Structure formats: structure tokens, C-alpha cells
Amino acid sequence: CGDAVQIRDGIVHAGPGCEDPPGEPRVVIFMTYRTFRDEHYEFTFQAKLWDWASHPAIPPMVAYQRLQEVYRFGVDNGMDIKPWTYYPPESLEACKMLCTTPGLDEMTVELLVEEWREILYDENVQIVNQDR
Numbered sequence: 001c002g003d004a005v006q007i008r009d010g011i012v013h014a015g016p017g018c019e020d021p022p023g024e025p026r027v028v029i030f031m032t033y034r035t036f037r038d039e040h041y042e043f044t045f046q047a048k049l050w051d052w053a054s055h056p057a058i059p060p061m062v063a064y065q066r067l068q069e070v071y072r073f074g075v076d077n078g079m080d081i082k083p084w085t086y087y088p089p090e091s092l093e094a095c096k097m098l099c100t101t102p103g104l105d106e107m108t109v110e111l112l113v114e115e116w117r118e119i120l121y122d123e124n125v126q127i128v129n130q131d132r
Helices: 060-076 089-100 106-118
Strands: 002-007 028-033
Touching: 060 089, 060 106, 089 106
Parallel strands: none
Antiparallel strands: 002 028
């Protein structure tokens, strides 16, 4: 349960160190959510760099690109960043493949992202249509 807001490029300031090329689309997402029922509130929970990509409103290819980006950053900088280690066994292998396998085709990405997200979200999650 929680909410996410996606803001169009240009509305939210990119920050003084932003080096994105002008005119390139940029997506900014603010989110709040809880990970457990209220009676199991986890006050030490920390959002991870890739958490937003797990949300069902994020297109599968965007989620895949984010997982690739985070994993590749870790490899390139000698850091042990393995997003799949944070997920239950039902999602672990799909997440690992998304992180470690560059060049996947769109259909494979869609299937893997669906498998990765399946255990994370239930039927109560509502996805807002982009056309609204």
C-alpha cells in the first residue's frame, strides 16, 4: 500500500550536477509504500536504488534497464551490488537474470519482469493508465 507520483520532465529540477543532455526525456518518481502490514511495521526498512523499478506502473524495459544500470555500476566500481539477493526464491532467479544478462529481447524481459514482480504485488495494486 502506498503511492507513487511520476512527474513530467521539466517540472522537477534535475539538480546542479545533472549532466543529462537537454531535450532527453527524464522520469522522476517519488514514492512511499509500506513493506509489511501495520502490525509488522519495519522501521529500519531502507529503500534501495532499484526499488522503484519493481512497481507495476513502470514499463518492463525501463525496469530491466534500471536493474542493468545498477548491477553494471557495481561491477564497474568493484562493488557487490546484487539486487536479486533481496527477493524471495520465487522472484530471485528472474531478478538475477534481468541484472546479469544484457541484450534480452522485449518479450523475454516482459516475462522475467512479470515473474520478478509477481510475488511483490497482489491483486490490490492499481496501475494508473498513462492516458488518464
